[in-house]
Amino acid sequence: MTERTWWKEAVVYQIYPKSFSDADGDGFGDLPGVIDRLDHLERLGVDCVWLNPVYQSPQRDNGYDVSDYRAIYPEFGTMDDWDRLLEELHARDIRLVMDMVPNHTSSDHEWFQRSRSEPDGEYGDYYIWRDGDPDEPPNNWESFFGGSAWEYDAEREAWYLHLYDVSQPDLNWRNPDVRDAMADTMNWWLEKGIDGFRLDVVNLLSKAEGLPDGDPSNDWTGSEHFVNGPRIFEYLDEIHENVFAGTDAVAIGEMPNLDLEHARRYTAPDGPLDLVFHFEHVGLDFGERGRWDVGDWDLLDLKETLDRWQGGLDWNSLFFENHDQPRSVSRFGDDERYRYESATALATILLTLRGTPFVYQGQEIGMTNGTFESLDDISDVDTVRNVRELIAAGAVADYESIRHVVEHRTRDNARTPMQWDDTAHAGFTDGEPWIPVNENYADINVASERERTPSVLSFYEALIDLRREREALVYGSYDIHRPDDEQLFVYTRTLDDDQVVVVINFSDSAATADLDALDAEASLLCGNYDDVAAEPNGPLELGPYEARLYGQSA
Structure with a gap:
């Protein structure tokens, strides 16, 4: 019999606060804006909110470049605003899961600034540095965002590793002081009353001894040396023991390139995590060039993948969308002729498979992918850097020749503002939004979904109610x-x-x-x-x- 826990019974709603609701009219979503919209979440029937990073950050990667883990980015509001959000959520019996970024910080973080200026000081070994020729990176590892995973720092006269953006240096988890600092940070937030963490790219913490060259034929060169690395279970067991043990806080690991065998070990009864995000099913439409190409998929592929994970894990994380994925109705459904039907068919899969469902903001109203006429219209650093790399390498001629891929794949699809009504900027802001609203907002928005019968929104509400009423849909x-x-x-x-x-x-x-x-x-x-x-x-x-x-x- 599966152990009963709150996070197995919960429906989780993910909020990307920058694009959710703007209360002060500066075009940038904020915490007071989230508070203003909590009645929508309560009516929808969700049990938990996963909040994307709101920490102090230069926002080069939209908050996943943290410069202070214990402060709120001013555009989002203040710590008092955050405290009020937690209070308002808990008053509605909605829990709060924070997004924690343990693999890397911002290059603006005090730890990195002191590491580069004081190599022999307290923070000198907080990051992964290597000496060498300024013109020759230490190995051939690639950044997920394209190009080399190494950057030469003239101040320290050494290379530092960044598996993501150049402004996101990887922390050195071999250093026990780093592990202690991250555990202290997480415990600080738990003591404030949150209900768990979603741990960003947490299976990348351990890098292979000696940092050897990777196989260039892999989609992500070097990944065999840093995905599920040699000490990863040691590090995660330590996090579990020092942070989660003895609490009912949920530990959710986001894990790129995750296979079923490792997923079982991570979430076993004696494993360090409760849930993991894998991405196999959202990679079915990758083409010959990987994620920067669009390939064919069919229902048999989707069923086989979902069925294998349903049978292979005791408990799954269920999702089709998040802040890094395009809109599911545009990707797996038909966002023109059968938008309502295919969006609700996807909702049925999401909310009736065995596992914890995660609903991304706007998914409950069937929001769709957008259009981006030029690379200048793209805000996503991942898209911009990869497209430029492809053009520079001669793999594509220009933006127009890869535009269909960008509009299918870019993370900006998930980051256009939440569509609340048919007023200017979809009711997201009274100002100029940081990223343009999808052009179809006058038809697809919360207000119109409330009036329309049937609607994607009403179907989500009905399914969430049914999942709560029929335990077979949870524990069956x-x-x-x-x-x-x-x-x-x-x-x-x-x-x-x-x-x-x-x-x-x-x-x-x-x-x-x-x-x-x-x-x-x-x-x-x-x-x-x-x-x-x-x-x-x-x-x-x-x-x-x-x-x-x-x-x-x-």
Whole structure:
């Protein structure tokens, strides 16, 4: 029997505060803006908020470049604003998970400034430095954002490692003082009353001894030497013991290039983490050049991947969107002809598989990808640097020749402002937004979704309510049916004598389903089409992207 915990029963809502709601009119989302919108979250029915970084930061990577872990970036507000947010959330029985960035800091952080200026001082070994020829990096490792993962610092006259942006130097986790400092920081936030952490790229903390060259044929050169590195379990076990042990705080690890074998070890009963984010299913549409190419995928690929992880882990993190992923209805559905139907079909998968669902802001109203006419319109440092690298290498001629990939893939798709209503700038701000609002905001927004019947939003609310009412949708076993069907995604969730049958036509054409899994006495619990019979009567006739949930005795 699976141990019952709050984070298994929760539906988590992710807030990217820079783009959520702006209370002071400066065009930049803030904590008071989040507080102003909490009634929306309460009505939606979520149980927990995951808040993207709000720490002091120069914002070169939108807050994942932290310059002070114990201060709030002024554009977001003050620590008093943060305290009020926590209080308001807890008053609504909504928990708060903070985003922690343990692999790297900003180059503006005091630790790095002192490390570069005082090599023999207290912070000299806080980062990964290597001496050498200023024109020859220490190895061939690549940054995830493109180019070399090394930068030569003229002040220290040495190279430092940055697996992400040049302004994000990697911390040296071999140094026990670094590990203690991060544990102290996390405990400081837990003592303020938060309910856990999402740990950014946490499987990259350990780098191989000697920092050897990587295989250039890998999508991320060098990754075999820093993904799930040699001391990673030692470091994470230490975090667990010094931070999470003896609390009910949740530990969620974001883990690039994660395989199922390592995921099992990380989340085993004696493992250091409760949940992990893997990215296999959101890599199905990668092309021959990896993520900066668009490839073909089909439902069989998606079902096989999700089914393998459902069977391989006791508990999954369920998501299709986050601040680093494009909008799911544009990526996996049909954001034009069948936006409502495909968005709600995706919602059905998200909220009925076994695991903890994560809903990203705007996903609950079916927000879509945007358009970006030139590279100058892109704010995402990852996109800009990679596109420039591709152009410089001659892999693409110019921006226009890769624009279709950018508009499919860029993280800016997830970062356009939340669409609240059809007023100027979608009700996000009274000022000029830091990034343009999606042009379709007049039609797709919270206010119109509240008035529309049916709507993506009302379907999310109904599914979240149903998940709370039917424990089989939380703790029930998962069994897939018709795995080789190219249109239908069918599975059952079973707990004791209660069973929920999930039937989804995940295609843009009608489908017929004659299901052995469905009893004649089953009753319709929820569906995204109107005028469906309360009880099945022979084979099911399903419209494009139609989803139904039936309840029956096991």
